[in-house]
Amino acid sequence: MICDDEMDILDVTGMILEDAGYEVISVSDSLKAEEVFKTEMPDLLLIDCGCLVFLVIKLLLH
Amino acid sequence: MEDFLVNLPDFGNADLRLFAAALHASSNGVVITDHNQPDEPIIYCNNAFENLTGYTKKEIIGHNCRFLQSEDRNQKSRNLLGAAIKNGEHCTVLLRNYKKDGRMVWNELMISPIKNPQGNVTHFIGIQNDVTKRVNAENELVEEREILDEQVRERTHNLEESESYLSAIVETIRESLIVLDSELRILSANENFCSFFRERYQDIIGEHLFKIGNGQWDIPELRQLLLNILPHNNPFEGFEMENEFASIGRKMLILNARQMTLKGKYQDRILLAIEDITERKAIEHRKEDFINIASHEMKTPLTSIKGNFQLLEKIAKRNNDTTYLKGFATAGKSIGRLERLIHDLLDVARMQSGKIQFNFEPFSLRKLIEDAVIVLEQSSPEHKISITGIDDITVEGDFGRLEQVMINLLSNAVKYSPIEKGINIHLSMLSGYCKVSVTDSGVGIHKRDHKRIFERFYRADEISERFPGVGVGLYVCSQIIKEHSGTLWVESEEEKGSVFSFTIPLKQK
Numbered sequence: 259m260i261c262d263d264e265m266d267i268l269d270v271t272g273m274i275l276e277d278a279g280y281e282v283i284s285v286s287d288s289l290k291a292e293e294v295f296k297t298e299m300p301d302l303l304l305i306d307c308g309c310l311v312f313l314v315i316k317l318l319l320h
Numbered sequence: 321m322e323d324f325l326v327n328l329p330d331f332g333n334a335d336l337r338l339f340a341a342a343l344h345a346s347s348n349g350v351v352i353t354d355h356n357q358p359d360e361p362i363i364y365c366n367n368a369f370e371n372l373t374g375y376t377k378k379e380i381i382g383h384n385c386r387f388l389q390s391e392d393r394n395q396k397s398r399n400l401l402g403a404a405i406k407n408g409e410h411c412t413v414l415l416r417n418y419k420k421d422g423r424m425v426w427n428e429l430m431i432s433p434i435k436n437p438q439g440n441v442t443h444f445i446g447i448q449n450d451v452t453k454r455v456n457a458e459n460e461l462v463e464e465r466e467i468l469d470e471q472v473r474e475r476t477h478n479l480e481e482s483e484s485y486l487s488a489i490v491e492t493i494r495e496s497l498i499v500l501d502s503e504l505r506i507l508s509a510n511e512n513f514c515s516f517f518r519e520r521y522q523d524i525i526g527e528h529l530f531k532i533g534n535g536q537w538d539i540p541e542l543r544q545l546l547l548n549i550l551p552h553n554n555p556f557e558g559f560e561m562e563n564e565f566a567s568i569g570r571k572m573l574i575l576n577a578r579q580m581t582l583k584g585k586y587q588d589r590i591l592l593a594i595e596d597i598t599e600r601k602a603i604e605h606r607k608e609d610f611i612n613i614a615s616h617e618m619k620t621p622l623t624s625i626k627g628n629f630q631l632l633e634k635i636a637k638r639n640n641d642t643t644y645l646k647g648f649a650t651a652g653k654s655i656g657r658l659e660r661l662i663h664d665l666l667d668v669a670r671m672q673s674g675k676i677q678f679n680f681e682p683f684s685l686r687k688l689i690e691d692a693v694i695v696l697e698q699s700s701p702e703h704k705i706s707i708t709g710i711d712d713i714t715v716e717g718d719f720g721r722l723e724q725v726m727i728n729l730l731s732n733a734v735k736y737s738p739i740e741k742g743i744n745i746h747l748s749m750l751s752g753y754c755k756v757s758v759t760d761s762g763v764g765i766h767k768r769d770h771k772r773i774f775e776r777f778y779r780a781d782e783i784s785e786r787f788p789g790v791g792v793g794l795y796v797c798s799q800i801i802k803e804h805s806g807t808l809w810v811e812s813e814e815e816k817g818s819v820f821s822f823t824i825p826l827k828q829k
Contacts, residue, residue: 264620270627277631 259283259300261291271304292316349373349448351385355433355441359384360405363443372427372450374420385446388427390418401431408433408441414451426455479582496594499580502550504529504543507589516596518567529592534566546577549590553579560597572598612669615662622662626655653699660731664792668776671799678718678803680828685754686712688719689745692726700734702741709747715754716828717804725797725808729758729820732794735787736818737762753806753823761817770810774798782814797822804828 260275262268263286272282283298285291295303343350349369353360365380373380373388389395397413404411410432417427428451434443490497496513498506506524514521519532529546530538539561548554555578562572574595581587633648670676686707693705733743740761748755765773769780779791794808801808806824 264624266621266624267627270624270631273631274627277634 259285259295259298259302260304261285261288262306263288264306267306349446349450351380351446351448353385353444353446355405355408355443360444369448372419372425372448373417374423379420388417389415390422392416392418392424401429404431405444408435414455417448424452425450426452496596498529498592498594500529500546500590500592502588502590504546504590506532513594516568516594517565536563536565539563542575546590546592549577549579550588555579570598571596572601608669608672611665615665615669618662619666622655622659626659629655656699660727661790661792664728664796665790667796667799668792671796676803678721680716680718682714682716683719684712685715685747685756688715688723689726689747689756692723692730693745695727696730696734703734703737703743704741705730705743705745707745707747710749713747713749713754713826715824715826717824718800721800722804722824725800725822726756726758728793728797732820733758733760733762733818735789736760736783740817749826750823752827753825755821755823757819757821759817759819764814764816764818765810765812766814767812770812773810774808 260268260271260282262271265286268284268286272284275282280302283294283300285294291305344366346366347368349372350364350366351362351369352364354363361382361384362380363382365377369380370376386393386398389398395415397415400411401413401415403409410430412428412430415427415429417425419425428449430447430449432445432447433441434445436442490510491512493510494512496510496516498509498513501507505526505528509519509521509524513519514524517533524532530543542559542561545556545559549556555576557576559575559577560572561575562570564570574597575592576595577590577592579587580589580591629648629651633652636642636644636648667676689707693707696703696705730743730745737743737760742761744757744759746757746759748757763783763786765780766782769778772778773780773791774794774797775791776795777791778795779789783789798808801822801824804824805828806822808820808822810818810820812818
């Protein structure tokens with residue numbers, strides 16, 4: 259699962275990971291990230307901590 | 321015995337004869353004139369009088385005293401003398417007399433009337449003194465005083481002229497200027513000071529600098545600097561202060577001060593020049609903000625471009641599609657350059673605001689150099705980079721930042737050596753420091769630019785025409801080396817290549 263509010267970055271990271279064989283869930287809306295995380299329970303979470311720092315802390319606590 | 325004494329009638333009074341003898345021996349010239357005879361003739365003169373005038377008794381007795389003034393008859397003193405004789409009074413006058421040989425002497429003459437029992441004047445006694453020396457000395461004194469007065473007048477005039485010249489400059493200048501005495505009281509202020517700080521001239525003159533306004537000048541550091549000026553003639557420049565002023569709000573000022581001497585007038589004054597840099601600082605701030613925001617905004621799309629590009633290149637390689645391989649390589653280099661430029665710009669902004677963090681750790685200098693060389697060899701395989709000097713040494717510093725310096729210096733060496741392809745890196749160790757020199761045989765740098773190339777956004781004229789760039793790389797390098805307590809400098813001549821060297825201490829404090 260990748261979270262970034264920059265769509266361009268989200269797209270390219272998603273493509274590179276998919277190319278490398280990963281199944282990718284991209285989330286650009288930080289408000290939805292928590293919900294998606296809970297339902298999808300991803301193995302790996304890539305997060306842009308610059309803009310989503312509160313989310314990071316919350317998910318880590320989760 | 322003198323005839324005169326011999327001929328004195330003997331009244332059986334020895335005292336009179338003694339007095340007469342004394343008179344005769346006196347060093348003052350003495351004459352007696354007979355008032356009852358026409359034209360006041362001299363009936364007695366002593367030896368001193370003969371000496372004083374140069375005439376002999378024979379030539380004196382029977383004459384009126386006026387022959388002593390020769391042709392110089394229009395002397396004011398003669399009128400006083402005439403009046404005293406007429407009125408039978410005492411009088412003292414100063415006369416210009418002439419000796420027999422024509423020499424002028426200043427004669428101080430005292431005359432006293434002698435009266436008979438009925439109170440009528442019968443004789444006058446005249447006592448003469450040669451006061452030429454005294455009068456000459458007095459005259460010289462007067463003359464000297466006049467010369468002195470003239471010099472003082474001239475000097476004052478010159479001073480007034482130079483003062484008005486200076487005050488014209490002081491009033492025209494756009495900086496605020498004040499003059500302080502040794503106690504830091506304000507002696508004068510120019511118009512700009514009064515208008516800028518909204519102070520009335522008459523309110524601040526004589527006031528202590530630290531007491532005017534709301535005491536905003538009373539800063540311990542400034543006090544120390546000002547007090548140090550006079551005792552050791554110790555001027556200061558570029559003291560920056562930011563303060564809240566009651567009348568004009570927050571201002572950023574830059575202060576210069578020095579001792580002021582005007583020869584012969586004063587030497588214990590301080591000239592304080594105050595420049596308002598509030599606006600300039602604000603502009604600089606906005607510029608830095610702009611660079612910071614702009615480079616941040618560029619970074620995201622560039623990351624996207626780079627990512628997409630790498631992906632495309634990878635897919636093409638996987639599909640054995642060689643059509644665009646050369647294009648990918650060129651574009652990859654350009655992206656790398658753009659990326660470094662954005663990083664440098666971001667570094668400039670961070671350095672300006674002091675936001676760069678350095679992590680000092682021990683590392684192998686050789687590894688640092690070799691890593692940087694690998695980066696350069698990948699992007700410019702046609703240049704040959706050699707490493708000479710000591711084998712290896714452990715240095716304490718920020719590996720990533722110093723690698724950035726090395727890549728920057730090597731990139732410059734490559735960039736500015738389009739024809740000569742050899743580049744040398746020399747490592748050496750000097751007491752507690754390591755030194756790294758990067759030598760190229762490129763276009764070189766004119767001596768006048770040796771210092772300025774390390775300034776922000778500075779580019780040498782000749783260079784900016786031939787090579788692209790914005791002029792931040794060397795600034796970033798010099799700041800990084802500075803943070804390591806080292807120095808970065810260049811030795812170069814035009815068309816003869818350049819040697820960029822830096823030193824850093826082996827251990828950071």
